[in-house]
Amino acid sequence: MSETLIANVPVAVARSTTTQGVTSCPICHAFYGPAQGQEYLLKAPALAVEAAFMSMCHFCFRCRRPSCPQCWDAVHGLCGACVHEVGLIFRIESAPLPGTLPLPSRQAQTQQSQRKLATPLSLVYIQAGQLEQPPIATPTAVIAQRPASRSTEPVQLVAPERVRMSPFALRVRRIELGLTWFLFVLLLVLVLLILAATFFVSANVWLIKILHVDIRAELTYLWQLFLSILQLIRHG
Numbered sequence: 001m002s003e004t005l006i007a008n009v010p011v012a013v014a015r016s017t018t019t020q021g022v023t024s025c026p027i028c029h030a031f032y033g034p035a036q037g038q039e040y041l042l043k044a045p046a047l048a049v050e051a052a053f054m055s056m057c058h059f060c061f062r063c064r065r066p067s068c069p070q071c072w073d074a075v076h077g078l079c080g081a082c083v084h085e086v087g088l089i090f091r092i093e094s095a096p097l098p099g100t101l102p103l104p105s106r107q108a109q110t111q112q113s114q115r116k117l118a119t120p121l122s123l124v125y126i127q128a129g130q131l132e133q134p135p136i137a138t139p140t141a142v143i144a145q146r147p148a149s150r151s152t153e154p155v156q157l158v159a160p161e162r163v164r165m166s167p168f169a170l171r172v173r174r175i176e177l178g179l180t181w182f183l184f185v186l187l188l189v190l191v192l193l194i195l196a197a198t199f200f201v202s203a204n205v206w207l208i209k210i211l212h213v214d215i216r217a218e219l220t221y222l223w224q225l226f227l228s229i230l231q232l233i234r235h236g
Helices: 002-008 046-055 080-085 104-118 167-199 201-211 215-235
Strands: 031-034 058-060 065-067 123-127
Touching (some): 201 215
């Protein structure tokens, strides 16, 4: 398919190896490139190529994604992925129930899709997607280098290189680590002393002699203060 398109494209354009100007459909993964006379998209920013692609897409209200012309089902008003999910036949209308008529809104939507496909497009598909059906006529495309296809070979992971730190940064890092461990051990010792003074009278007496602090009395004072605050809240 690519050789046929390259044969119809001017030599100066066909030899272009730029990777810009190519986008893909998020639903069927069909690749699109600039059409004949739209070579400026090869050097245009990605936002301009995306805007050109969105202008030719339809919006699927079921999955809320843009659907390209190759995977849009104008018969059901859904993208090809949603059509398969709900169990319908792609681009083939189901038989209506006895005594019913087709909805006018669906007919108008189908006519609008046909008019949209008849207008000149800035992008044309250069690689068929998963839901591709052979079109009647396809404009000549400007061939650009497409992204490489997915390979089934295992990917070798490369371990990232370790960042080398300066001697001053290493010294600061060690000081921070030492202070962190010192504060952790100090906090652990304080917690153990408070628990020992709470459950053992001898430990509380020893702390009074060493630190001149009566931990039991302080805990009793804090408990009474807490109870008084609760009473004020209840009566207030």
